[in-house]
Amino acid sequence: MSKMFFYFFILGRNPRLSIIEILRYLTTKEIKSQIINLIGSALVIETETTLNIRNCADVLAGTIKIGRIWVMSQEQDIDNLLQTASFYLEDGNTLKYSVECYGNLNKLKHYQRLFKQIFKDMRQKAIKKNIPPHALSNALQTPLFIDVVIIEDESGNIYVGRTVGAHDISLNKKKYEKRPYIDKKIGTSIRLSRILVNFCGLKPEQSLLDPFCGIGTILQEALLLGFDAIGIDLEKMRISQCEKNLEWVKKTFTAKGNYELFKGNATNLSSFLDKNSIDGIVTEPELGPFLRDLPTIKEALKIKRKLQSLYERFFVAVDKILKDNGKIVIVLPQFETKTGEIIDIAIEEIIGNTRLRIYDMKREKLFFKETQADKINRQLQTALEIPLEYSEKWHRLHRLIYLLEKREL
Ligand SMILES: C[S@@+](CC[C@H](N)C(=O)[O-])C[C@H]1O[C@@H](n2cnc3c(N)ncnc32)[C@H](O)[C@@H]1O
Missing domain, CATH: 3.40.50.150 (Vaccinia Virus protein VP39)
Structure with missing residues (x-):
């Protein structure tokens, strides 16, 4: 099977508009893709080819930010997986980072603590920083800033990624x-x-x-x-x-x-x-x-x-x-x-x-993963x-x- 790529899209204040905008963008660019999950304002997509995330974020006005997913797993494994993943900088510079949760907001404190510990264990100097939405696009220009996104659905599926592009509201x-x-x-x-x-x-x-x-x-x-x-x-x-x-x-x-x-x-x-x-x-x-x-x-x-x-x-x-x-x-x-x-x-x-x-947006069948849970399918059908x-x-x-x-x- 060919390699697949996974991305998250954090949708703006009218999610239906944002979803259709993303889907029309992907069809127009002939990027074969399927929707994996929709959790609150977070859409998870699988594509057959890599996305130019920065370009996507520049073009799509209905999406707040977009990133590549690093880790996808069930609740019980995720902390271990994150601890062993090597996606941080190691050049001695102080890192600025933010951690955002979508779906299960109760877990925010937990993940903030986890990342603090991970950086400490790695001896990576890191400061937690809250970046307001209008400044995000600029902040992402520097490699010394990481915006970690954690998305969790009701069944305990967790997706963790890093934001690569944000629509420039300013x-x-x-x-x-x-x-x-x-x-x-x-x-x-x-x-x-x-x-x-x-x-x-x-x-x-x-x-x-x-x-x-x-x-x-x-x-x-x-x-x-x-x-x-x-x-x-x-x-x-x-x-x-x-x-x-x-x-x-x-x-x-x-x-x-x-x-x-x-x-x-x-x-x-x-x-x-x-x-x-x-x-x-x-x-x-x-x-x-x-x-x-x-x-x-x-x-x-x-x-x-x-x-x-x-x-x-x-x-x-x-x-x-x-x-x-x-x-x-x-x-x-x-x-x-x-x-x-x-x-x-x-x-x-x-x-x-x-x-x-x-x-008829639903004609674009390529967007639905066949194995997808009925609930998400229904949610998406209505959205379209x-x-x-x-x-x-x-x-x-x-x-x-x-x-x-x-x-x-
Ligand atoms: C809602 S405004 C369009 C706003 C536009 N999208 C913008 O951002 O400026 C509608 C425009 O339609 C024009 N208009 C009204 N009836 C028209 C007609 N029969 N043919 C062409 N233009 C018409 C009006 O002069 C007005 O400028």
């Missing part, structure tokens, strides 16, 4: 705050934009269209990931703001991709773009009026009707310019009324006359259901994320 802040134009009312968050672009699963040098591009957050993430970006917006002012933002991104981060922007209507895409020419679409469209309070049913239904008419015309336009098997990642609103009803956009109905269909809900504390509106695909004839 960079997100810079990308957001330093742009020439920010508009909290319309701008999609940097983190969500990056995740959505990763859902799309484009290959290098393919192009991404955002037909409701606003100030260009999704497009900027596409450029940073090396794709070409095409943006369309109804408002002249947005196009000019978007252009300034994209120029800034290209200059500041030396992004490779090129961009093209058009002022125009997303329901009329064929007047700017050739038939079957677009590889992928990622967009947060017009979501309706800004809501100060929860709407009544009557108000919500009125907004829904208006938006549905826009989306329906938009999907017909998309059907013409998207390539076969091309993907669309789209954020749609879900309204909660004053009296507690939930009003959804009838997506299946409005894509009914096109070749667009909801993408499209749409994905996304709402932040400060959002009045719930958002649903859909991944669609254009079927071949």
